[in-house]
Amino acid sequence: MAYIPNTESDRQRMLERIGASSVAELFEQIPTELHMRGTLSLPAPMTEIELRQHFAELASANRSYATFLGAGIYDHYIPSTVPAIIGRAEFYTCYTPYQPEISQGTLQSIFEFQTLICDLTGMDVSNASLYDGATALAEAALMASSITGRTEWVVSECVNPAYRETLRTYAWASGHTLVEAGREGIVTDFAKLSVGSHTACVIVQNPNFFGSLETMADAEKLAHGCGALLVVSSDPISLGLLKPPGAYDADIAVAEGQPLGIPMSFGGPGLGLFACKQQYVRQMPGRVVGATTALAPTDEGECKRGYVLTLQTREQHIRREKATSNICTNQGLCALAATVYLSTLGKNGLRKVAELCVAKSHYLADRIAELPELSVEKVPERVSDASGDFLTRSRAFFKEFVVKCPRPVAQINERLRERGIIGGLDLGRFYADLAGCMLVCATEKRTREEMDAFVETVRCAQNDTAAEVLR
Amino acid sequence: MSVDKTIFEYSSPGRTGVTLPEPDVPTGSVDQYLGAENLRDDLALPELSQIDVIRHFTRLSCANYSVDRGFYPLGSCTMKYNPKINEEVASQPAFAEVHPYADQSLAQGTLRALYETQEFIKAITGFEAVTLQPPAGAQGEFTAMMIFKRHHERAGQSHRRVVIVPDSSHGTNPATAARCGYAVVKVASGSDGQVDLDALRSELSDETAAVMLTNPNTLGLFEANIEKVSEMVHEAGALLYCDGANMNAVMGYYRPGDNGFDAMHLNLHKTFSTPHGGGGPGSGPVAVKKYLEPYLPVPTVGCKDGRYYLDYDRPDSIGRVHGFYGNAAVVLRAYAYILSLGADGLKAVSENAVLNANYLLCRIKTAYEVPYDGRCMHEFVASAAKQKERGVKALDIAKRLIDFGFHPPTIYFPLIVPEALMIEPTETESIETLDAFADAMLAIAREAETEPETVRCAPHDAPIRRLDEAEAARHPQLRWTPPAARKTDNSPAS
Numbered sequence: 001m002a003y004i005p006n007t008e009s010d011r012q013r014m015l016e017r018i019g020a021s022s023v024a025e026l027f028e029q030i031p032t033e034l035h036m037r038g039t040l041s042l043p044a045p046m047t048e049i050e051l052r053q054h055f056a057e058l059a060s061a062n063r064s065y066a067t068f069l070g071a072g073i074y075d076h077y078i079p080s081t082v083p084a085i086i087g088r089a090e091f092y093t094c095y096t097p098y099q100p101e102i103s104q105g106t107l108q109s110i111f112e113f114q115t116l117i118c119d120l121t122g123m124d125v126s127n128a129s130l131y132d133g134a135t136a137l138a139e140a141a142l143m144a145s146s147i148t149g150r151t152e153w154v155v156s157e158c159v160n161p162a163y164r165e166t167l168r169t170y171a172w173a174s175g176h177t178l179v180e181a182g183r184e185g186i187v188t189d190f191a192k193l194s195v196g197s198h199t200a201c202v203i204v205q206n207p208n209f210f211g212s213l214e215t216m217a218d219a220e221k222l223a224h225g226c227g228a229l230l231v232v233s234s235d236p237i238s239l240g241l242l243k244p245p246g247a248y249d250a251d252i253a254v255a256e257g258q259p260l261g262i263p264m265s266f267g268g269p270g271l272g273l274f275a276c277k278q279q280y281v282r283q284m285p286g287r288v289v290g291a292t293t294a295l296a297p298t299d300e301g302e303c304k305r306g307y308v309l310t311l312q313t314r315e316q317h318i319r320r321e322k323a324t325s326n327i328c329t330n331q332g333l334c335a336l337a338a339t340v341y342l343s344t345l346g347k348n349g350l351r352k353v354a355e356l357c358v359a360k361s362h363y364l365a366d367r368i369a370e371l372p373e374l375s376v377e378k379v380p381e382r383v384s385d386a387s388g389d390f391l392t393r394s395r396a397f398f399k400e401f402v403v404k405c406p407r408p409v410a411q412i413n414e415r416l417r418e419r420g421i422i423g424g425l426d427l428g429r430f431y432a433d434l435a436g437c438m439l440v441c442a443t444e445k446r447t448r449e450e451m452d453a454f455v456e457t458v459r460c461a462q463n464d465t466a467a468e469v470l471r
Numbered sequence: 472m473s474v475d476k477t478i479f480e481y482s483s484p485g486r487t488g489v490t491l492p493e494p495d496v497p498t499g500s501v502d503q504y505l506g507a508e509n510l511r512d513d514l515a516l517p518e519l520s521q522i523d524v525i526r527h528f529t530r531l532s533c534a535n536y537s538v539d540r541g542f543y544p545l546g547s548c549t550m551k552y553n554p555k556i557n558e559e560v561a562s563q564p565a566f567a568e569v570h571p572y573a574d575q576s577l578a579q580g581t582l583r584a585l586y587e588t589q590e591f592i593k594a595i596t597g598f599e600a601v602t603l604q605p606p607a608g609a610q611g612e613f614t615a616m617m618i619f620k621r622h623h624e625r626a627g628q629s630h631r632r633v634v635i636v637p638d639s640s641h642g643t644n645p646a647t648a649a650r651c652g653y654a655v656v657k658v659a660s661g662s663d664g665q666v667d668l669d670a671l672r673s674e675l676s677d678e679t680a681a682v683m684l685t686n687p688n689t690l691g692l693f694e695a696n697i698e699k700v701s702e703m704v705h706e707a708g709a710l711l712y713c714d715g716a717n718m719n720a721v722m723g724y725y726r727p728g729d730n731g732f733d734a735m736h737l738n739l740h741k742t743f744s745t746p747h748g749g750g751g752p753g754s755g756p757v758a759v760k761k762y763l764e765p766y767l768p769v770p771t772v773g774c775k776d777g778r779y780y781l782d783y784d785r786p787d788s789i790g791r792v793h794g795f796y797g798n799a800a801v802v803l804r805a806y807a808y809i810l811s812l813g814a815d816g817l818k819a820v821s822e823n824a825v826l827n828a829n830y831l832l833c834r835i836k837t838a839y840e841v842p843y844d845g846r847c848m849h850e851f852v853a854s855a856a857k858q859k860e861r862g863v864k865a866l867d868i869a870k871r872l873i874d875f876g877f878h879p880p881t882i883y884f885p886l887i888v889p890e891a892l893m894i895e896p897t898e899t900e901s902i903e904t905l906d907a908f909a910d911a912m913l914a915i916a917r918e919a920e921t922e923p924e925t926v927r928c929a930p931h932d933a934p935i936r937r938l939d940e941a942e943a944a945r946h947p948q949l950r951w952t953p954p955a956a957r958k959t960d961n962s963p964a965s
Binding site for chain 1: 475477478479482486487488489491492494495496497498499501504505506509510511514515516517518519521524525527528529531532533534535536537538539540543545548550551552553554556558559560561563564565566567568569570571572573574576577578579580581583584591594595597606607608609610612613616617620641642643645646647648649650651652655692693695697698721722723724725726729730744746747748749750751752753768769789790791792793794795796797798799800801807809810811812813814815816817818819820822823825826827829830833834846848869870873878879884898899900901902928930933934935936937938939940942943944947948949950951
């Protein structure tokens with residue numbers, strides 16, 4: 001067997017040394033009555049050749065078309081440097097760097113990751129990453145409660161609905177109260193969020209789930225005015241252009257790091273980015289790497305700089321039930337992908353990707369808005385103002401925007417699929433009042449040709465359904 | 472080799488590592504689209520050419536030990552070989568480029584693999600329902616504890632506020648229970664290293680929500696009284712959880728779902744060979760008995776008339792524990808692994824894992840104390856207590872192994888064994904490798920007698936010598952700062 005080197009004669013030698021007559025004898029530690037009867041009900045084993053064929057069959061049952069979906073996972077370009085580095089077995093087959101002497105590669109790359117995330121978010125400190133954007137947000141809320149001693153989490157309804165579902169799960173399990181409110185169309189009206197002396201944090205996403213920019217100065221006043229922490233979730237690509245959470249005095253900044261060089265992979269693995277103010281570092285969840293020096297000098301008399309996992313007294317393997325979190329991992333390889341991504345693009349590259357997203361998505365929005373026989377609301381703050389119209393745009397948006405469709409979104413998406421295009425997200429799935437609205441995203445990967453085809457197909461879908469009605 | 476510079480020190484203004492396209496659409500000014508007041512002033516990312524990026528990270532990689540380089544006997548971590556074919560088939564663009572909200576007709580290949588993995592896990596564990604959503608083992612534990620909590624709530628048993636864990640448990644067990652709002656009670660293990668039934672009985676009460684057990688436990692011993700434990704736990708109205716970290720020991724021999732456990736998690740990055748990636752991404756599916764199925768996180772993957780779909784119709788679900796459906800790309804690798812091995816292959820995995828561990832135990836027990844002597848399952852715990860009398864600690868032995876070309880075992884865990892050296896060879900190692908490792912352990916034991924200083928100062932032959940970890944924690948420097956800024960920045964928080 002390819003993955004098991006022991007031959008029959010090896011096994012015999014080993015059994016002799018152990019003093020056992022058979023391998024089965026070793027399993028007598030399991031009481032006989034507990035032994036499984038029969039064999040595991042699994043398919044017959046596949047050779048490499050068969051496995052490759054099987055996966056080819058599965059692959060042909062998937063379709064990857066040009067996609068206009070976003071909503072938390074994005075189709076950004078992954079530079080060739082990223083798979084080249086994370087595909088190195090020295091990185092992907094190593095363990096958690098508990099032994100720093102032989103893990104400096106992983107440790108230094110995490111230290112660089114932490115630095116890059118601080119630069120990107122404008123925060124003081126970053127951890128080594130958490131599972132994904134949703135769980136990072138939930139960890140931030142738990143941390144806010146442990147800092148403030150307060151139990152209520154106030155979250156804008158313009159935060160990603162899947163993240164709020166995750167928050168709901170965590171809030172229920174840990175005995176916190178989650179208040180979801182404040183949505184006015186497709187932006188947050190902070191005056192509609194009620195906070196008080198029991199509020200641990202105000203949670204805002206910027207750009208929000210609809211792509212719209214929030215008025216972060218209002219969010220900051222609201223949170224800090226009641227002594228709560230401001231927790232901000234953002235899109236890391238947007239931070240190539242937009243003011244980072246640190247600039248509007250966020251206390252904890254989280255994000256889904258998937259756009260930074262990680263494939264969409266049906267939503268996982270992602271990468272939970274987590275950064276906070278210096279003063280909260282000892283309440284932070286998750287692993288963190290620190291720089292230090294060697295205890296003893298080299299033969300040349302130099303105490304070398306090196307990196308170690310540090311502040312481990314916050315963590316479960318030391319503190320057990322008193323740990324800041326139960327997390328026992330980071331998304332190591334994904335964090336490395338983000339590190340290589342940001343190092344490859346650099347400050348001008350990331351800015352350019354962000355600019356391309358803005359240019360393309362605004363081009364697409366303008367083209368949709370120009371569709372004939374449809375009037376367009378220019379600066380509607382409320383979706384309801386745009387009744388029957390094709391496009392609803394809030395104030396500013398980054399790479400996603402909301403289109404109000406006169407036909408069911410599912411119908412339009414079906415037409416798009418026939419043309420080899422994946423349309424936007426049907427918002428009615430998460431917001432009853434936004435039924436008939438589509439969340440559309442255009443990243444730097446979408447070409448003018450694809451966007452024009454999108455617009456043309458939507459226009460035709462319009463006529464098709466009109467014709468159907470006439471029949 | 473060690474790497475002296477950080478990526479930031481290679482930066483030179485104007486360089487970039489990738490050429491991006493010029494816009495193919497008319498563009499306006501960013502100020503106009505986003506509002507000048509919303510734009511940032513600066514962005515301090517490094518600027519490097521492509522070769523600088525590749526060389527820097529390639530050099531870093533060379534400072535790492537890895538499974539592909541050598542033996543990794545880390546107890547409780549199951550550092551087995553990561554088959555290359557799994558990487559190849561699972562990383563194909565057809566799987567990597569699927570958006571989680573794409574119409575399910577476009578993701579049938581991925582959904583089928585996820586569905587079949589759920590079925591495989593049921594077969595392997597003996598449980599009746601599975602979620603693949605938890606992205607790591609600790610999140611699997613959290614998911615299961617929430618499922619238990621919901622069950623108790625529905626049964627009018629919300630007063631159950633205590634979770635019992637043995638003193639040999641993984642740290643994630645008590646940490647997880649605490650985050651579910653439970654008080655944690657620790658029970659001492661018996662002198663045989665197994666759950667002490669009397670101690671457990673005295674802690675069980677009307678307030679007990681659950682007991683969390685690892686089986687085989689962290690000493691590498693099978694909990695032989697598990698049926699009795701299950702009976703006691705259930706009589707008290709509590710539920711029994713299996714931490715499946717050690718499933719690599721028992722596949723094809725023992726299924727926790729058949730023997731009184733109510734739920735368990737698996738670590739796909741341990742038993743099912745997915746790469747550890749320097750600490751992730753992992754995957755921690757949870758398997759439960761039928762009566763707990765309604766509480767599984769939403770969505771699960773279903774199949775009807777040959778079509779695979781995400782099942783959101785779960786009104787009693789605890790909710791979501793991940794933004795989407797878990798680490799699908801990791802699950803694909805585990806799926807490929809199970810398909811490669813089949814029933815006989817997985818059984819052979821456990822047989823050889825147990826054989827290797829027992830062989831290694833026999834070889835090194837001549838020089839090291841083994842507190843729970845006798846046969847072991849897939850791992851065992853030795854102690855450096857004898858060596859410590861000579862001033863050589865478990866830590867020193869671990870570091871000296873680096874000089875011999877091995878990754879150290881897990882040390883100082885489980886907490887109940889002084890100077891613990893927790894060794895798990897896995898089935899993917901040959902007798903020659905095991906012998907070489909045992910020889911090194913014996914040589915170090917001799918050094919501890921004859922030249923303890925050599926062991927105490929190890930490693931001598933590593934990219935870097937021992938580091939000042941106390942200083943790192945006292946004055947945390949958690950990010951790179953330009954030399955000029957170093958004096959004022961990063962003052963400690965407390």
